Amino acid sequence: MACFVGLNEVLFMIRKSILVVDDEEMLVELGKKILEKQGHEVTMFTYSIDALKVFCKTPYKFDMVITDFNMPHMNGGQLSKKIKEIRNNIPVILVTGCQDITENNLTEWGIDALIDKPYHLEEIIDLVQHLLTPNNTKVL
Numbered sequence: 001m002a003c004f005v006g007l008n009e010v011l012f013m014i015r016k017s018i019l020v021v022d023d024e025e026m027l028v029e030l031g032k033k034i035l036e037k038q039g040h041e042v043t044m045f046t047y048s049i050d051a052l053k054v055f056c057k058t059p060y061k062f063d064m065v066i067t068d069f070n071m072p073h074m075n076g077g078q079l080s081k082k083i084k085e086i087r088n089n090i091p092v093i094l095v096t097g098c099q100d101i102t103e104n105n106l107t108e109w110g111i112d113a114l115i116d117k118p119y120h121l122e123e124i125i126d127l128v129q130h131l132l133t134p135n136n137t138k139v140l
Contacts, residue, residue, distance in 0.1 A: 016132050017061055020044045021051040021079060022068035022095070031066065034121055035128065048074040052082055059087045064132060066124075069096035077101075077109040084110035091131040095119070 018040050022028045025046050032042040043062070045051035048071050055062065065083055067076035074082075080092045092110060094101075097117035106114060113127050 015039055015041055016063040017041045017043065018128070019051060019055060019062045019065045020067075021048050021065070021071070021076070022046065023048075023071040024068070027068070031124070034124060038125060038128070040128075047071075048076070048079045052079060055083055056086060059083075059090075062090065064091045064093070064128065066093045066095065066128075069094055069098050069101065077105060077111070080109040080111055093124075093127055093131070 018035055020028055020031045020035070020042055021044070022031070023046050028044045028046060032044050035042045043054070045054070048067070051067075052074070055065075065080070067079050069076040071079075076094050076096070080094065083090060083092065088110065091112045093113045093115060094106070094109070094111045095115045095117060101114070105111075112131055115123055115127065
């Protein structure tokens with residue numbers, strides 16, 4: 001019996017580079033382990049300003065950004081907006097426990113998907129797979 005895999009599935013299985021930003025180091029480490037277990041390369045930062053500096057130097061190194069919202073100096077929405085000004089087609093997932101974020105905010109910041117804290121690991125894995133599969137778009 002032949003087994004066929006679609007082009008989208010093959011393209012997703014190729015190792016992707018993901019930038020993860022959260023001021024809580026434990027959550028960054030957890031995210032890194034989850035994504036590396038899925039076969040991805042993960043670059044992590046606990047300071048959004050440091051993440052932006054690296055992204056500015058190498059914007060095409062990354063295939064996706066996952067960022068927390070509440071961070072000092074620059075929140076995840078501001079970070080996403082700056083990243084999208086540099087490279088508007090990169091998928092950005094915003095992770096937050098904040099309930100005051102509106103759909104207008106998400107559009108203004110260029111957010112492609114929102115995950116509410118607390119979240120399930122499968123939720124992150126499914127969203128990453130969906131957004132990294134060619135021809136898939138925002139989840140919002």
